[in-house]
Amino acid sequence: MPKAMGTAIVVGASSGIGKAIAEQLVAGGWKVGLTSRKLENLAETIARLGEGAAAKAIDLDDPEGARSGLAAFADELGGVDLWILNAGTGILNRDFAWEPERQTIATNVMGFAAMTDVAVHHCIARGEGRIVGISSVAKKRGHPFTASYSGSKAFVSLYLDGVRQYLRRKAPKVSVTEVAPGYIDTPLQQFDEAFWVVSAETAARQIIAAAMARRKHAYVPKRWALVAALLSLAPR
Numbered sequence: 001m002p003k004a005m006g007t008a009i010v011v012g013a014s015s016g017i018g019k020a021i022a023e024q025l026v027a028g029g030w031k032v033g034l035t036s037r038k039l040e041n042l043a044e045t046i047a048r049l050g051e052g053a054a055a056k057a058i059d060l061d062d063p064e065g066a067r068s069g070l071a072a073f074a075d076e077l078g079g080v081d082l083w084i085l086n087a088g089t090g091i092l093n094r095d096f097a098w099e100p101e102r103q104t105i106a107t108n109v110m111g112f113a114a115m116t117d118v119a120v121h122h123c124i125a126r127g128e129g130r131i132v133g134i135s136s137v138a139k140k141r142g143h144p145f146t147a148s149y150s151g152s153k154a155f156v157s158l159y160l161d162g163v164r165q166y167l168r169r170k171a172p173k174v175s176v177t178e179v180a181p182g183y184i185d186t187p188l189q190q191f192d193e194a195f196w197v198v199s200a201e202t203a204a205r206q207i208i209a210a211a212m213a214r215r216k217h218a219y220v221p222k223r224w225a226l227v228a229a230l231l232s233l234a235p236r
């Protein structure tokens with residue numbers, strides 16, 4: 001394998017934003033570890049990306065298995081410089097049924113904390129690194145059919161805020177970037193009323209740029225910062 005720009009792990013790289021990030025990183029000379037719940041979901045991408053890419057099955061709904069699996073993957077890759085904590089779920093739940101609520105919270109809250117735990121301790125041990133967590137503009141406001149999704153993304157953003165402050169003392173060379181995308185054209189996006197929709201490739205480019213600049217926060221695309229500010233003020 002040629003000398004890489006660095007090594008990255010993209011958690012949730014079988015589809016949408018994560019897949020586009022993994023593809024762009026490999027094209028830019030990075031060695032990239034891609035994860036999905038099922039290796040078969042990564043097979044086509046891995047075959048196409050060639051020797052710059054490796055795959056591992058990680059299921060965030062088994063947080064302890066995900067923690068040990070991710071830590072082992074980081075070791076197999078020889079250490080990780082860039083962590084993209086992207087995997088997540090979002091389910092339109094018009095009936096406020098329990099199962100979609102439970103599933104969303106399990107993946108986006110407990111699963112997110114599990115992958116963050118591995119990235120944080122890995123970066124502390126190395127004394128450097130970049131951690132990028134994917135939240136959402138949805139963090140700003142509840143929605144009647146995706147209450148757990150908005151709540152879970154509020155958790156992601158505030159959790160990363162605390163992690164950043166912890167690392168500032170413990171490992172000051174480690175950056176933590178919280179990314180809040182608007183509507184991105186992926187299988188997860190199910191809203192008929194979506195607007196300003198951009199491709200996963202556009203989102204991936206902006207997320208990688210935010211990581212490279214070690215930004216603390218990034219709206220993707222940037223104009224969603226305005227919507228986020230308005231959402232905080234708008235009447236319910």
Ligand SMILES: NC(=O)c1ccc[n+]([C@@H]2O[C@H](COP(=O)([O-])OP(=O)(O)OC[C@H]3O[C@@H](n4cnc5c(N)ncnc54)[C@H](OP(=O)(O)O)[C@@H]3O)[C@@H](O)[C@H]2O)c1
Pocket residue numbers: 011012013014015016017018035036037038041058059060061086087088089090107111134135136137180181182183184185186187188189
């Ligand atoms: N699309 C949007 O409009 C939008 C807007 C704001 C934020 N986001 C956020 O962006 C991130 C990526 O979403 P996307 O739109 O790219 O969705 P996507 O195309 O559905 O991709 C989701 C990825 O997460 C993985 N994943 C899902 N559940 C998992 C679990 N329990 N354990 C491990 N991996 C799991 C999936 O892999 P497998 O299914 O192969 O396991 C897949 O690779 C999510 O955190 C999402 O909340 C998306």
